[in-house]
Amino acid sequence: MHAIRVEEHGGPEVLKYQEIPTPQPQAGEVLVKIAATGVNFIDIYYRLGQYPVQLPYTPGNEASGIVEAVGEGVTEFKPGDQVAHCDKMGSYAEYQVVPANKLVPVPEGIDLKQAAAGMLQGITAHYLSHSTYPIQSGETILIHAGAGGVGQLLIQMAKMRGATVITTVSTEEKAALARQAGADHVINYAETDFEEEVIRLTGGEKLPVVYDSVGNTTFEKSLNCLRPRGYMVLYGASSGPVPPFDPQILNRKGSLYLTRPTMGHYIATREELLQRSGDVFNWVLSGKLKLKYDHTYPLSEAAQAHRDLKARATTGKVLLIP
Numbered sequence: 143m144h145a146i147r148v149e150e151h152g153g154p155e156v157l158k159y160q161e162i163p164t165p166q167p168q169a170g171e172v173l174v175k176i177a178a179t180g181v182n183f184i185d186i187y188y189r190l191g192q193y194p195v196q197l198p199y200t201p202g203n204e205a206s207g208i209v210e211a212v213g214e215g216v217t218e219f220k221p222g223d224q225v226a227h228c229d230k231m232g233s234y235a236e237y238q239v240v241p242a243n244k245l246v247p248v249p250e251g252i253d254l255k256q257a258a259a260g261m262l263q264g265i266t267a268h269y270l271s272h273s274t275y276p277i278q279s280g281e282t283i284l285i286h287a288g289a290g291g292v293g294q295l296l297i298q299m300a301k302m303r304g305a306t307v308i309t310t311v312s313t314e315e316k317a318a319l320a321r322q323a324g325a326d327h328v329i330n331y332a333e334t335d336f337e338e339e340v341i342r343l344t345g346g347e348k349l350p351v352v353y354d355s356v357g358n359t360t361f362e363k364s365l366n367c368l369r370p371r372g373y374m375v376l377y378g379a380s381s382g383p384v385p386p387f388d389p390q391i392l393n394r395k396g397s398l399y400l401t402r403p404t405m406g407h408y409i410a411t412r413e414e415l416l417q418r419s420g421d422v423f424n425w426v427l428s429g430k431l432k433l434k435y436d437h438t439y440p441l442s443e444a445a446q447a448h449r450d451l452k453a454r455a456t457t458g459k460v461l462l463i464p
Contacts, residue, residue: 144464145235146444149198151191154445154452157201157234165239167213172242174225178258178438179233180204181447181460182291183355183378188231189448192383195231201444202233202462206248206257216242224248226419228262229409234444236464243412246419251427259291259435259459262405264422265415266377267295269408271303274401275351275373279304282344284336284352284367286360287380288325289316291434291459296353297323298431308343310336310360312454319434319457337363351375358382370396377403380454434458 143164146157167173185201187193206226209219219225225245232238248257270292271277277300285300287293288309300307301324309325311317317328327343329336340349348369354360355378365374376384392398409415425431437456439447441464450456 143236144441145200145232146202146441147198147200148189151189151197154189154448156189157445157448159442159444162200162235164237167211167216167239169214170216170242171213171239172209172216172219172225172245173211174205174207174227174238174240174245175210176205176207176233176236176238176464177254178206179235179441179462179464180228180258180262181439181444181451181462182262183380183451185234186448186452187379200232200235202235203231204228204258204262205233205238206254206261207238208254210237212242218242219245219247224252224254224257226254226257226261228265229406229415234441234462236441244415246416249423249427252423255435255438255461256426256433257423258461259433260295260422260426260431261419263291263459264295264431264433265409265418266292266405267299268418268421269403269405270296270353270375270377271299273408274375274377274403275353277303277305277351280306281350282306282308284340284349284364285309285325286352286354286356286364287311288320288323288328289457290355290380292355292377294319294323294434294458295431297325300324302425302430308340308349316457323432331360335363336360337366340367348372353377355379356381357384365391365395365398368396368398370398372396372398374398374400375403376400380452435461437461438463
């Protein structure tokens with residue numbers, strides 16, 4: 143089979159398209175013939191060495207596909223089943239072995255591109271809006287990068303929960319996508335200071351929560367947008383990591399809360415994984431949740447997908463197709 147292999151940390155050029163042996167499932171495992179693989183910012187962090195990973199490795203933590211074979215003891219899945227996952231590295235490949243307890247069934251009516259587009263980012267938006275900070279009806283919130291994959295889904299889920307949504311984008315094209323997702327106020331931060339605009343929109347009341355996946359360039363002003371005891375939910379760093387800072391800043395700005403959630407802690411049990419993925423798929427089937435995956439690349443062009451994602455040249459979900 144073909145797969146992307148990384149033998150050293152570095153730029154997109156370290157993503158090598160190679161032929162390697164097809165893995166075989168052991169006890170409790172499932173061999174999946176991959177139909178679509180999700181590309182995420184965490185893949186870039188691993189590639190750069192910002193997150194620990196043993197070299198060499200095959201990137202990717204998210205995919206959908208068809209069950210090819212099952213290992214001993216697997217009873218929940220059988221060959222031919224549609225499945226998806228978002229918590230097992232090695233999905234930049236034509237086939238992947240995945241523990242059965244990390245797979246979820248893909249319901250009839252959901253195609254496999256939708257499944258790959260909805261898993262990691264859909265579950266992320268779910269736990270951010272329902273658990274990390276459970277959004278309440280009537281609240282006004284700020285979501286950065288509203289045209290991104292998580293951003294568009296988070297806007298839609300926030301609107302389901304009755305919030306007024308302010309979001310930031312960098313271009314007018316992205317502003318249109320954020321509005322389509324349901325954002326009430328869209329700030330082009332290339333033209334307008336988002337902190338000043340948030341304070342204006344809220345009449346100086348500020349916000350109970352900011353969802354920030356951008357990091358370095360937005361962090362300080364995001365804190366300034368929060369009311370006393372507000373929540374800063376930092377879930378990414380597309381502009382680079384936040385520099386070290388004195389926690390007393392949180393005190394001075396209003397006894398603020400800062401959290402850096404990661405998905406693994408929100409799907410720690412199989413019940414939680416099935417509940418969150420089930421909600422996402424059911425909302426897609428009912429039309430409540432719209433998935434965008436306009437940017438697809440052949441598996442062999444994974445390096446270009448990384449370049450475009452890092453340059454913020456994509457909107458919605460980025461997929462690799464083996």
